Amino acid sequence: MKRFFVFSIFLVLIFMLTGCSQLMRNRAEIDRIFNTRIVAIDKLEENKVLYTISTKAAVPNTQQQGTIQRTSEFLVSEGTTVFEAARNMAQYAHRRPHYGHTEFIIFGEDTAKAGILPYLDFISRNQEFRYNAKIYIIQGYSANSFITSVSTESIFLADRLSILEDNSFAQSRSGKVTLSEALFILSKDNVATFLPVIIVAPSKEGPNSTDGAYDLILKSYAVFKEDKLQDFLNEELSRGVNWVKDRTQSGTILVDAPDKKKVSLEIIQSKTSIKPYMDESGLQCTIGIKFNTNIAESLSSEDIFTIEVLESLKQQQEEQVETEVKKILSYAQERNMDIFGLVSNFSMKYPMMKNELRENWPQLFPEIKFNVEIDSNINRTYLIKDPATSK
Amino acid sequence: MQQAQKTRDKVSMRQLVMIYIITGFSPAIRFLPAFTAQVAKEAGWISPVAALIPIGLTVFFLHSVFSKTKDKSTFEVTTDILGKYASAFILFIHLIWVLFLLGYYVRLHGERLASTLFPNVNMTFFIVIILAITSFILRSGATAIARMGEFITPILLLLYAFISAFLLPNVRADALLPVYFNDAIPIIKASVGTLSLFSYAFIIFMFSSMITSKEKTAIIMIKAGSVYFLMLIILLIMSIGLLGSAVTARASNPFLIIVKQISILDTIENIESLVIAMWLLSDAMMIVTLALVALNIMKCLFKLSDQRNLINILFVFIYIFSLGIASNRFQMDLFASSIIIYLNTFIGYGTPALLYVVGKARQKI
Numbered sequence: 001m002k003r004f005f006v007f008s009i010f011l012v013l014i015f016m017l018t019g020c021s022q023l024m025r026n027r028a029e030i031d032r033i034f035n036t037r038i039v040a041i042d043k044l045e046e047n048k049v050l051y052t053i054s055t056k057a058a059v060p061n062t063q064q065q066g067t068i069q070r071t072s073e074f075l076v077s078e079g080t081t082v083f084e085a086a087r088n089m090a091q092y093a094h095r096r097p098h099y100g101h102t103e104f105i106i107f108g109e110d111t112a113k114a115g116i117l118p119y120l121d122f123i124s125r126n127q128e129f130r131y132n133a134k135i136y137i138i139q140g141y142s143a144n145s146f147i148t149s150v151s152t153e154s155i156f157l158a159d160r161l162s163i164l165e166d167n168s169f170a171q172s173r174s175g176k177v178t179l180s181e182a183l184f185i186l187s188k189d190n191v192a193t194f195l196p197v198i199i200v201a202p203s204k205e206g207p208n209s210t211d212g213a214y215d216l217i218l219k220s221y222a223v224f225k226e227d228k229l230q231d232f233l234n235e236e237l238s239r240g241v242n243w244v245k246d247r248t249q250s251g252t253i254l255v256d257a258p259d260k261k262k263v264s265l266e267i268i269q270s271k272t273s274i275k276p277y278m279d280e281s282g283l284q285c286t287i288g289i290k291f292n293t294n295i296a297e298s299l300s301s302e303d304i305f306t307i308e309v310l311e312s313l314k315q316q317q318e319e320q321v322e323t324e325v326k327k328i329l330s331y332a333q334e335r336n337m338d339i340f341g342l343v344s345n346f347s348m349k350y351p352m353m354k355n356e357l358r359e360n361w362p363q364l365f366p367e368i369k370f371n372v373e374i375d376s377n378i379n380r381t382y383l384i385k386d387p388a389t390s391k
Numbered sequence: 392m393q394q395a396q397k398t399r400d401k402v403s404m405r406q407l408v409m410i411y412i413i414t415g416f417s418p419a420i421r422f423l424p425a426f427t428a429q430v431a432k433e434a435g436w437i438s439p440v441a442a443l444i445p446i447g448l449t450v451f452f453l454h455s456v457f458s459k460t461k462d463k464s465t466f467e468v469t470t471d472i473l474g475k476y477a478s479a480f481i482l483f484i485h486l487i488w489v490l491f492l493l494g495y496y497v498r499l500h501g502e503r504l505a506s507t508l509f510p511n512v513n514m515t516f517f518i519v520i521i522l523a524i525t526s527f528i529l530r531s532g533a534t535a536i537a538r539m540g541e542f543i544t545p546i547l548l549l550l551y552a553f554i555s556a557f558l559l560p561n562v563r564a565d566a567l568l569p570v571y572f573n574d575a576i577p578i579i580k581a582s583v584g585t586l587s588l589f590s591y592a593f594i595i596f597m598f599s600s601m602i603t604s605k606e607k608t609a610i611i612m613i614k615a616g617s618v619y620f621l622m623l624i625i626l627l628i629m630s631i632g633l634l635g636s637a638v639t640a641r642a643s644n645p646f647l648i649i650v651k652q653i654s655i656l657d658t659i660e661n662i663e664s665l666v667i668a669m670w671l672l673s674d675a676m677m678i679v680t681l682a683l684v685a686l687n688i689m690k691c692l693f694k695l696s697d698q699r700n701l702i703n704i705l706f707v708f709i710y711i712f713s714l715g716i717a718s719n720r721f722q723m724d725l726f727a728s729s730i731i732i733y734l735n736t737f738i739g740y741g742t743p744a745l746l747y748v749v750g751k752a753r754q755k756i
Contacts, residue, residue: 006527100661124638127506127507127508127510130651130652131634131648131649131651131652132651132652132654178652180633180634180638180648180652183634183635183638184563184566184634184635184637184638187635187637187638188635188637341565344565344568345565347568347569348564348565348568348569351568351569351570351571351573352571352572352573354569354571354573355573
C-alpha cells in the first residue's frame, strides 16, 4: 500500500510538472523557439553593439495551400553589450532565441579591426553555445549588412556557408577555425590568430539569377595580432599558411609541359613537419613538406608521362610550393606575427628555455632562419593517359 | 532485529570501491581540470602522477588497519586502536566534516544545473528534488545502494570510454607540452586536487557496519584506484588538450564544454545529455553515500538501534545548510579551492596514517 502511494505521487508529479512554466522559466515549446544558426556581431559608434541572429524558418506557403515554404529569418537588436542586445531582442522577438545550434559566428571588418575578444566573451560564457561553432570575418561589409543582403528566399545563408566550408578543401586557400581553436590561440601570448575571410562578389550567374545577385567566396585568411584584425592575406599567402600549419587537404598546381602548355596537378596528400633547432647563429627552423599530386588535366599534346617530363613537372610543383611557403614566412617575419605558433615548437624542443622563449619571442621570431625542404611525387593520372588533344 | 539490520548493511569491498568510482566522477569533472590548469598550466594533466605516493601509502595504511578485522565495524576498529574517547573524538570530527561536505555537494548540485542548463530556474527546485530522491533511496539500506552502485559503475565507465574515444583524437599536443623538470613544483602543487579526490577512501569504510572481504582491501583498492586514476588522467588530457590551459582554467565546467563539441560524422551531436545523466547519477550517489556515512557515525556515537529515524531530520538540516553555506557560486568555488581541498587532504590522509601509527605503537594491528 505504501509503495503504491509513493508510486502514485510520482506519477501525478510527472504529469503535473509538465505545466510548471513558472518554475522552468526558460522552457519553451519547439514551435516557439528561434533556433539560431548564425550570430553576427557589429560594433557601432558610441560603443554600441548591433546583434543579428538568423535562422531558417518554415512558414505557410501562401501560393500553395496546405504546404510550407522555407525562408530566411533575422532578428536584429542593439545594446551597449552583446548580452544587453540579445535581451533587448526579447522585447519584440516572436520566438525565443536559442543558441544551442549556432554554427557560424560572423564579424564584420570594422568590428574585427576593433578587436573580437570582448564579443567572444558573451558567446564563450553562455551555456547554450557550442565551442565548435565556426568564426568568419566578412571583408568590406558589416556582419549585419552581409546577412541581410546576401540571404535569399531559396538559399539560406547558413546552408551556403556550410557548403563553402565543405568545399574549402578544393583549393586549400582558406579553412575553418572553430571558436575553441580561436580561443585557444587568442589565449597564447605572442601568437597571431588567423580566421577565414568571406568576400561578397557580384553573382557570376548574372542578373537573371534566381538566387540573388551575390556570390559568396571563401577567399583566404585574415590575420590578427592579439584580437585585432591586421590584414587580409591574398590567396597565395593563405595557402602558404595552410602548408606550414599542415592544413592543406587538396588544391591545384599549374605547371608547364615542355611545349609550354599547362598541366593541372591535383594535390592528393600532404604532410608538414616543423623541426626547430638552435645553434650559435640563433634560432633556426626547417619546414619540411611532403606532398603527392595526380595529373588531373593536360593541355599539352605531347606525351608528358616520360621520366624526364615527370621530373620537370615535379620540380616545378616543388618550386611553386616553396615560393608559397617562403612568401608567407617572410610576410610573418616582416610584421612580427607568429601565425604558425612556432613558439610552441621551440618550447617543446627546448622545454628548459620555454619561459625565456615565450618572454622574448617578439625579438626572436623575426630573426629565425628558415630552411624550407620540399619533397613531392606525382602519383598517377585518372581514366585516360594520353591527352585529349593528342592524335 | 539485529540479524535483519545486518542483512540490510552487508556490503563487499568490491561494491564499496565501485561506489567510490561513481561518487568520484562528479567532483572530478567539476573541479579537477580547472584547478590543475590554474596551478600547473599545460603540465596539469600529469599532476595525478605526483599524488601516487601519498595515495599508495594510504592504501597500505587502510589495508594494514582493516585487513585483519573481518567481523568488526569501522567504529569498533577505531575504538580498538585509539581507545573509546579518542575514537569518539575522531568520529565526531568526521561527522562534522561529512555534514559539511553534504551541504556543500547538495548546494553544488543545484548551482551546477543552474549555471549550465537551467539558468533561469530557482536552484532550490533542484535541491529539493535531489534531496527527495536520495532520502527515498537511503531508506532501502546499504546493501541495496551498494547493488545499485554495482549496476551503475559499468554503465558509467562505458559512457566515459565512449566519450573519450571521440575526444582523444582531437587533442592538441601543443596544449599539453612542453612538460619538463622546471614544472615539478607546479605539478606537485596541482596534485593536491587529485589527493583531495582520493581523500574519501577512509570514510567509505563507514558506509556500512558490515563490510565483507576486507582481507583483500589492498588489491581491490589498487584495482579500483587504477581505474579512477586513469579516468582522471584522461579527463585532464581531454580538457587541457582540447581547450588549452588558459581556457580550461577559466571555465566552470570544461568537461561539458568539450563534450558539447562532439560531432559524430556531422550527424550525431548534442550528446552532452549523456554527461548530464552521468553527473546526476554521480551527485545522487555522492549525497546518498555521505548521508549514509553521517547516519552510521551518528548511530555509533549516540548508540542508536536504527538510524533510519534520523533521515528526515538530517535532510531538513542539509536543505537549510546547503542554502546558507554560501551566497553565490563564486564563494563556493573560492571555498573549494582554498579550504575544502586542503581540509579533505588533511582529514582524509591524516586519519588512516594516525590509525596505522597508533595501531602499530599499541600493537593492535
